[in-house]
Structure formats: structure tokens, C-alpha cells
Amino acid sequence: MTSQTSTEYEKYYVPEKSRLAVCATIGLILSIYGAASIMNDMTFGDPGEATSSWTIFWVGMFFFMATLFAWFRTAIRENIAGMNSAQLKKSYVLGMFWFIFSEVMFFFAFFGALFYVRNLVGPWLAGEGEGGRMNDLLWPGFEYVWPMMQTPQEAVGGASAQLMANNGAFVSPNTSLSFADAAVWWHWLPMWNTLVLLTSSLTCHIAHMGILAGDRKKFNLWLTITVVLGIIFLCLQYMEYHEAYVEYGLTLNAGIYGSTFFMLTGFHGFHVFMGMTMLLIQLLRSVIGKQFTATDHFGFEASSWYWHFVDVVWVFLFLFVYIL
């Protein structure tokens, strides 16, 4: 950060006034108001009553997405018009880096919850250690194993048997998604997911080398493969969820195992979807717009960082959610 050449400090481009921020805010606020109302209708509302929550949500989302589209289009056009100084480009790099860092911390919260539950809460509920005194009083007979195949509530006879500390029925799954049988390892979806995602990180890197060499054909080809692999991952993930819900009885209501499983893999899947969309847009920019050169391709580079980031998160998920 100490390189201070004079070209870096050429007159800085401060953008014209812009409607983007206000439009994005309108879209965002409508979306969250709509989303919150949808959930309230679901939980507290009268099922027969018609509400406009979904309409508000979709109007907001449409507005928000349209604004983001316009925003990125503006940024891309400014770059192509040569308005971005070396210094501004560095600001975009820093922005993307710290954005990814904030995403890391978001996953950190859910991983932290997983570790806390697995290493401390589970044993305590089963009567171990200083936190274990409540086992006799509230959850007699509960034994802790991970994945948790019997919730404390079930151990004492279901939701009606224990009215304290109780906010719903938690019905545990009949089968966990952990690695079970080495003989039929090829049936184990998470392994295929891992292979697909790791490969996609590699293909993304090959695409990056392509654009660095100025080879658009190579870039387009390998980026297409990356996006397809991303879509395959999402399909596999969908299959796994379907299997979990329909065959294994593993649902969001299945106690803490289901909660942590779906929240971690679900948010990861959502991030894969976002990363895939980002890469797809870069692909379209290259194929249709003939954009990106060997020296100027930050839109792709930022998306590829994001892609590698979701890949790393998956490695941790694979380790701590499926294997260990």
C-alpha cells in the first residue's frame, strides 16, 4: 500500500450524483417488509385471510434487482470508457476483499454454533459436567450422540411430556447423512458434491489463466464448464434435500442436527447460487460483449475469488457436517 507513484494520484473521479442508492433502498425496504410480512402471515396469521405480502415482496425484489443491474451496468460502462483510475480500481479490489471477509464471518457464526452445540451443549444435556445438572430434572434418559438421532424432547416422551423449555415438536430423523457404508461409497452424494465443487474451482482457475494469456476461447470454454459444474452442484444439493426430507425424515424440525445441517448447507447453497450467477454474468459479458482483456478483467477476477471462497467453505462443511 505504500507505492505512491504520481499516476496513482491523477485527478480522482468522483461520480456524478446518482439515483442508484435511493432506488436500491426502496427495493430493499419493500423486500424486507414483504418478506417479514410473509413469515408473519405464515406463523401468526389467519390462513384464510388474503394479504398483499407476496406482492410487496416481489415488487421490492424486482425493483432491487433492476437497480443492482443498472448499478453494475453503470460501473462496467465507466470502466470501459476509461474513467477508472488505477487508484479507483484498487478501491474496488479492497471492497471485494473485505466483502468476502464479512461473508467468512457470517459462516463463522453458524460454524461456531455447530461447534458449541456438538462439544458443549450435547454433553451437558446428557448430564455431563457442570452444565449437566438439568438432565435429571428436564431430560432424564437423554443420551448424546452426533448426529443427534433422538432429541431431548423425544427422550422424555415428546412435546406433551415436557412443557418447560419447549417451543414446538422436534422429530428427529431416521437416518443421518453422515458417511455410513464404505461398500457403497459411490452412493454417497456429499462426496460427489465435493468432487464437483473442487473441480469447478480448478476449471475456474484455468479460465483465469486463459484470460491472463489473452485467450478468449479458452476463457469462455472453461468458464462455461465452471458454471455448468455449479449448476450440477445445485442439482445434487436439491436431490440431497429431497432425499433428506422424504426418505430420512431429516427436516428443519428435526432438532439441532437438522437445524445446523440445513442452515449451513442451505446458506452455502445460496452462496453457490450467487457465485454461479456472478460467473454466468461474466461469461455472458465475455461471449456477447467481448469484454475483458488480459490486463482488465476485474469483474471476472472478483467473481472467481468469490467462487473459491464458497469452495473453501464447502471443504469445511464436508469435514464438520458430513464426515466428523
Next chain:
Amino acid sequence: MGDHHHGPAKGLSRWLFTTNHKDIGTMYLWFSFCMFILGGTFAMIIRAELFQPGMQLVEPEFFNQMTTLHGLVMVFGAIMPSFVGLANWMIPLMIGAPDMALPRMNNWSFWILPPTFLLLASTLFMEGGAPQAGWTFYAPLSTTYAGPSVTYFIFCIHVLGLSSIMGSINIIATVMNMRAPGMTYMKMPLFVWTWLITAFLLVAVMPVLAGAVTMMLMDVHFGTSFFSAAGGGDPVLFQHVFWFFGHPEVYIIILPAFGVVSQIIPAFSRKPLFGYDSMVYATASIAFLSFIVWAHHMYTVGMPVSGELFFMYATMLIAVPTGVKVFNWVSTMWRGALTFETPMLFSIGFLVLFTIGGFTGLMLSIAPSDFQYHDSYFVVAHFHYVMVAGAVFSMTAAVYYWLPKWCGRMYNETMGKTHFWISFIGFNLTFFPQHFVGLAGMPRRIPDYALQFADFNMMSSIGAFIYGASQILWLYNIIATIVAGEKIDKPKVWDGAEGLEWTVPTPAPYHTFETPPKIDPAHAHS
């Protein structure tokens, strides 16, 4: 490049569509002042109810909504945005940058705030009322017993986090990338340093808060059991996740305040800041320690003894870098040519009262003693000494210090000093007695209390009304300054002040440092 070099646009569109750091800073500052008044109104309702024992004015549910919203509005609406506003105004001026690094995003960070707080405040009029689980919204109060308003509150927290993260990324990019040639890290004014570290803390912990409220949302609406032991989760998990955010959050609030005071005390002591380097390292140490002390908020929750001990010793460690800071401020004043203009009065007020708040913090850090103090008014007194006399006093000092630079007019010094003395007396009258009632066992967040606490509570309420009323004087002084204050045009408003912001004309023109300034090594801070 079009008309943006000429000056601000006319009318409302100037504010809605602006990309100018000074406009955005101004909007942040006015918005936070509005929230300060709103949160203050909630506090006045609380103190009015507590004026006498017995139920006087409001229902207990409404009282809980008031304590909840008072905390949320003051923390997320008043204090945090006020310092972001200050950062917007001052960081580019202090490091010789033409604007913030990402100006359009900067505007978005601001404009998310007003509609979000409108939505949050509107929960007061919803069925079941506003959230009432306290500003810390512990599960299961905020999950099993949540009303519909909690859902809106959760989404509000999400977008406030978005705003904070974007604002912080902007500040990090500005400080790392936009410094004028020669402005090395160790020459940056301390306000810039404290904000750089604060921004890092924000990017690190706001996503964790987002995670916490997302788990709440799932527990309320989608049947997960993060915070429910019946499904294998744990309500205490909420407290861990919340305070992993919450403890760095209190430093997010106080570190920029440290920065402000580190600018003002040297200016009115006419001496350079004592121990600049150690100030930087102390700030970084405090930020690091803030990540490993969170469970000192939950000593009584039933942690293993090893946990209590770890968090107790780690917490006590914070007193060391904080002590370094207090020592340095006092040493800066030692044998200085002191004058006591309003910004200096508020800074000295900060120094004395924040130190008291720091000492009560040290008392609270001792796990076995905390079993007595926990959730009592002693805690309320402690954190108001650091939040109000710490953050708000320093923010007040900052406004008096830089207002002449912002608007080119001098405030009324007599009125400013009057504001200080009324605030100082009102504040101490409000919160000092709360130490006593807390130690004697009065619990916080309860609308009624035992008769033996009556006298001290009445004093507290009178003090609160005095403190609240004195802010009207402040508002009047600010408006009177902007409209009809005595004009000044010398760049250096205060003769002892150092820094690049005092080299630009007064009032600061719409665009400053379009080409970077030369940094005079003699003006270096180290």
C-alpha cells in the same frame, strides 16, 4: 466531467442523489441527532415512570418496549451513525483525499438507515407492540415468546448490518487507498486510526449479528431448535453469538470517541499528543481483546468455572491498553497551555467520567463480584458512564470542535459552556445514584421498585430531565450557529489545532483536495 465540480445541486435531489462525502456526512449527523432525540424521548418516558415507586404512567409491556427501543435506537440509530457521519466528513479531509473511496455506495449506506428506523419505530403501533425483550433480545424471550414485530425487527437488523458493513468497507478502502502522498500510516491523525480499526471490527462482527438474528428467525418461523433445549439446542447459544457481536460492538462505539478526544485534547493543550505510537498500539490491542472477552456479559448463566476464569482475566487485561490511553491524555494536558473552550470541556468531562465508567467495568469484570452486580442498576450506571459520558460527550465535543469548519460560523461559546455544565451535572445526577441503588439490589428493566430506592430514583429522574432538556439548548445553539453565527474565514479555527482539515478554507468548500496536498513532515503526528 459535467457539473459536479461546481458545487452542490439545488433542492432535495442534492441530498437524495449525492455522492459527496460532506453531504453524506451531514445527513448522517442530522439523522443521528433525530434518533438521539427519539431515543432520548423513550428514556424520558422510562425515567418518568421510575420517578416514584408504583405503577404511574405506562403499562409494564409498554415500559419494556421503551427500554428495548431506547437501547436499539441509541446504539444503532444515534451513536453509530453519528460517528459514521463524522468519519465521512473528516477522514477525507484528514488524509488529504478528494472523497470517500466508493462514493455511490456511501450514499446507499446512509439511505438504508431512515426507512429502516421508520419501520422499527412503526412496530410500536403494530398489534402486540414493539419488541420488548431488551436491546440484547435474549432467546427465548425473543423467539418462543416473540410477537409479529420481532420479525420486522430481525429484518431491520439485517439491513442495518448491510449498511454498517458497506460503510466500513468504504472507510477501510478510503484509509488504505486514498491517503495523500507522504501520509504514511503512522502519520495519520488518531481519529483516522481509531476509525480504521473500528471499521475492521464492524466488518468482522456485523455478519455474526446477522447470523444470530437469522437463527432467531428460523426458530420463530421455521421450526429449528438453535435456542431450544428440547430439540438439542441451547438458549445460552444465543447469548454467546450475540455477545460475540456485542462486545466488539461496544468498542465500535467507543473507539471513534477515543479518536475524537485524541484530536481535541492536544489542540487545546497546545501540545502534540503524548505517546502517539502507544495510542495506536493500545487501540489495536483493545480491538484484539474485544474478540475474546464476550462471555463476561454472561457470568451468571452457568458457565464452567474455567470459562469464568478465562473471560475474567482476559477482560481485566483490557484495563491495560485503556489505562495507557487515559495516561496519555492526561500527559498531553500536563504543563500544556490549556484553555477551556466547549470542545475541551466536553473532552475533559469525557476523560473524567469515562475513567469512572472504566473502573466500574473493572469491578464488573470480577466474576464472583459480578454475581451481585449482574442485571442490577449498577450495570446500567456503568454502561451509561461509557456510552453517554464516553461516546455522546465525545461526539458533542466533536460537533463543537468542527462545526465552525463545516459551516464557516462560530457557535456561541457561553451557550456551549452552559450546555456542558448543565449536561455534566444532569448526567451525574442521573447515573451516579444508580450505582448505589444497583449495589443495594435494584434490578434493571423493571417498571416498579421497592420503597427504599425511592429517593435515589427521584434524583435520577430529575437528573435525566435536566440532561435531556440541555440537549435542546445544544440543538438551538447548532441551528443558531448555522443560520446566524459569527462568520469566520481563517482556515485554522482553533490556534492550537493541527491537521490537514485546518489547511482548507473555512467553511470547507464542496470539493477539497481534488489534487492531493503535500504532507509537511513537520506536521507529522509521530
